[in-house]
Amino acid sequence: MATSDPSHGAATTGKPKPKPITPSDLRAEFSHHDPTIARINNGSFGCCPATIIAAQQRHQLLFLRQPDYYYFHTLKPSILQSRRLIQTLINADHVDEVSIVDNATTAAAIVLQHTTWSFFSSNFQPGDAALILHYAYGAVKKSVQAYISRAGGHVIEVHLPFPVKSRSEIVFEFQKALKLGKSNGRKIRLAVIDHITSMPCVIIPVKELVKMCRDEGVDRIFIDGAHAIGNVEIDARDIGADFYTSNLHKWLFCPPSAAFLYCKMSDESSDLHHPVVSHEYGNGLAMESAWIGTRDYSPQLVLPEVMEFVNRFEGGLKGIMKRNHEMVVEMAKMLVEAWGTELGAPPEMCASLAMVGMPSCLGIRCELDALKLRKHLRECFKVEVPIYYRAPVEGEVDPITGYARISHQVYNVVEDYYRLRDAVKKLVETGFTCDLLSK
Template identity: 80%
Template sequence: MASPQPLNGATPKPKPITPSEISAEFSHHDPTIARINNGSFGCCPSTIIAAQQNHQLYFLEQPDNFYFNILKPSILKTRQIIKTLINADHVEEISIVDNATTAAAIVLQHTTWSFFSTLFQPGDAAIMLHYAYGAVKKSVQAYITRAGGHVIEVHLPFPLKSNSEIIVEFRKALQMGKANGRKIRLAVIDHITSMPSVIIPVKELVQMCRDEGVGRIFIDAAHAIGNVNIDVKDIGADFYTSNLHKWFFCPPSAAFLYCKMSDELSDLHHPVVSHEYGNGLAMESAWIGTRDYSPQLVVPEAMEFVSRFEGGIEGIMRRNHKKVVEMADMLAEAWGTELGTPPDMCSSMAMVGMPACLGIKSDADALKLRTHLRVCFGVEVPIYYRAPVEGEIDPITGYARISHQVYNTVEDYYRFREAVNKLVKDGVNCTLLPLCEGYAQLLQMLLKSSLPVLCISYCSAVDV
């Protein structure tokens, strides 16, 4: 018997996804790990993995048909969806690339050519945040300095109390960059910084750059889509990129690069030169040789997945933000610490201060603690080291960057809380933890065996 149709002819709304269905979608996650680090690699539901595998099979069954008849229309569909999601004017402004680092290479390559063509002068500057993602910082240095340009970093304080602190420091850096008649040719601004994680007031900084005559503005928004609302016309930058595999449920790796329609658009090229060279960046990016394009083709299925949640992707973002702030407050209260930023500067990630008695005194200590939490307690969370300011007494120098995505449960954060409580109770100091792959591998092997485990780092039996 056919299902009754709505009287008005409208398509019936799908039933909201249930907690058990969410668990099933992420049943491939390691159940022994409290995975509160969605920010690094994202996540991909089973239904989207199945869609990706279908695309892979289409290619393997008949590669010529896939190349000539399926690939380009499918990527165009992805571009059209992204255009709508970010409020771009033209689909020609959207290119699909591997990741935000690739997008940065495209923009920086274009900037480098301007130095080589004498459009820019030696000593002209590029400006970026000190918080910028490590790979992008190295990319800026590699491209700009080798072309004869000067790189200026905006040093921001942390913890942060308000956007005004960011705006003040950015204005200072702009004035420094313009000293001695030098021109600032490129600004690289994060929408959401990675470590420490902070929402940056990009619209205000873009306007400041325009007022100060900065030539081009590139927003590195690797964490943005699926995490905060994006309106590229309102933001007003020349270039904007975001990964689709971090917070938008696509498999790695896939990203988009928005390039504001201008005469310069025709001069942008993908770093990998292939058969589509000269046909526009979007076409060049759509084919860079034989490789797996399937992560870039499942955006329609990602849209179907988020539509199963109340409020769609906007509802997911609201709930993730609310929950991560709630969990961050819970952890900070348990440890007697504080958040690194106010809630309105958090996205679906939050920075939580860790007990000072853990003795996090370097980046190496932070990495050792992260490894120890993973291996001995089954908690995956990045740890950020903040150098103390002169005169501080018992400063918080370690912050955990916790994420919240739809698969997380409160038990994940309780496990993290209890792990840190145990470390504090046992008097663990991070400087005494070993830092070596062999240590992690040995403990992993022992933990998988039936043997009792003695944590060699602080001579205390570990509950597993």
């Protein structure tokens, strides 16, 4: 186990303590953002400060200047340095448990490919089950279908309530799905569990669900924490899953795209392979992932500079996460009060994202309406925010069917949220409905 704390990098590396960031520094770091847009959607694509972009460009130019030297002398040591930082950030036992990949979807492909081979080798039997949350990321859900269903596995979706009132609701529904998965003598071979669901966004009690899976004999557990690192604390050892992935570019300021895949040391983990086969095949997943052919690896190499950047903030990364959470909750409550609606989850189940109910009179009746309204807010009010469509439950009177997913990152200011507040209030006051967008 690494004992260094990346939030105190200056003390462990002998470098001078980073200069505290000022408001003007912060504006300069994100001056490349479109100043006309209220960007409250960090959750989709993340953000990258100017100093990190400069570090990325230095790596790109070094490679282009002398590719052979860079490949033989710089690339692998730089990737190893990033892996060691990730090891410390997530409390992994060994650096060999950490591989760097393009994104969480790639990590899912690695895990699902491994599971598929178990069906083909008859270690798993046709009809054995894989469990996945109904609110799992779309690409991951389709990956489960593409790998597991085609190999003969049975996929069970855990249907979660939304709005959600408490963690216990999630635990209850997950327990029901586990019992269903084991019915008729079937075995559950894989559970795919989000740490923070994407749409709608809710923090999932992963440690509790992992324990339930272990108690019920689930073979393998994969945590999709795409939104997690830089958003909530991750302790891979404490969570206890076999696999854990998170994107470095969403909330940890890396350029797109970069992610890690944690694989708990076991006999099985040695048989994991990257879907792209290169001449590193057979040298372990970390090495296979470190070279998948000629491409731009620079997003994976700037983590040292990222840690220097976050250490300029009070409290380092933990301080950033705390303030982002407090601010997104404050802004969400402000919007709820202004619109007369409700939160999609209690504050303790929000991280740096929150679901805010939109006035029902807007007439959001389907996913297409949500997309059209999002486009309307972007083009007419210069607000960028995703909107989630929630199908009404039978018997509901005047239900809230649209929820804005707001994010808060260090570059956001309260005026961004006021613009969203006022845009929606204006739509309501003018009698707008989504039906008008189809005309």
